[in-house]
Amino acid sequence: MSRYPLELTGDDTPMVRFMNVTKRYGELTVLDHLDLDVAEGEMVTIIGPSGSGKTTVLRMLMTLETINEGVIYVDGKPLTHMEKNGALVPASPKYLRRMRSQIGMCFQHFNLFPHMTALGNCMEGPVQVLGMPKAEARARSEELLELVGMADKMDQHPSRLSGGQQQRVAIARALAMRPKVMLFDEVTSALDPEVIGEVTNVIRDLVDAHNLTMLMVTHQMGFAKDISDRVCFFYDGAIEEQGAPEDLFGNPQRERTQQFLSAVKEAD
Structure with a gap:
């Protein structure tokens, strides 16, 4: 691992860096020598057909998947590896747990604790993982539930909430951990069309109000x-094309991008 730096330094250090990252399942290469930087405060959306590797990017950042080659860095420090005797070695479970606490993720399925209220769901991580005093965790959770428009539902259990409401609680729960990076994996795909707007509005508000670094996988091109x-x-398994949304959607340069966007448009 000597060709990879032990730490990224400098004023232009990205919040997230994938450096030559490869992921394989047996003979199948899901990500092929991926290089990707995400700047602090940047909102990057990943699109592409099924099987293109986009969700794998998020799963590797959440350390739900190991990588076969390369290194992932978060806030200048290696995520997938750690320093030992002046070299990078695969990260230990303890190191991974510590680094993972900087990353929040909202899944397609909400994964709320069914036996806890909305407030309890938000408080659990800060108290159990971060060791935050309960009073502080409660105050922060109440503030975040208000931010996502769920202040009037904080004493309700998930079974009493709609899908859109559950997803908003899941967003608040992830934010309660004070992450540096937020990941959204198809967060609207399990929702009814009429409630998609309430979740997308919450994410819009987060983008506007917080300097969070965000990566999102979505099939909603608009x-x-x-x-x-x-x-x-x-x-x-690779980035075929990237750019500002107005450029990529308005004037895609690569034939595969053009074909994908055309197919998505026809499906809509």
Whole structure:
């Protein structure tokens, strides 16, 4: 691992860096020597056909998947590896847990604790993982539930909430951990069309109000165009094309990008 730096330094250090990252499942290469930087405060959306590797990017950042080659860095420090005797070695479970606490993720399925209220769901991580005093965790959770428009539902259990409401609680729960990076994986795809707007509005508000670094995988091209600083089109385990939303959606340069966007437009 000597060709990879032990730490990234300098004023232009990205919040997230994938450096030559490869992920394989047996003979299948899902990500092929991926290089991707995400600046602090940047909102990057990943689009592409099924099997292109886009969700794998998020799963590797959440350390739900190991990588076969390369290194991922978060805020200048290696995520997938750690320093030992002046070299990078695969990260230990303890190191991974510490680094993972900087990253929040909202999944397609909300994964709320069914036996806890909305407030309890938000408080659990800060108290159990961060060791935050309960009073502080409660105050922060109440503030975040208000931010996502769920202040009047904080004493309700998930079974009493709609899908859109559950997803908004899931966003608040992830934010309660004070992450430096937020990941959104198809957060609207399990929702009814009439409640998609309430979740996308919450994400818009987060983009406007907080300097969070965000990566989002979505199949909603209009939302991606509206909210992103940059859009990356993945194809066959690599970035086929990337750019500002107005450029990528308005004037795609690569034939595969053109074909994908045309197919998505026809499906809509």
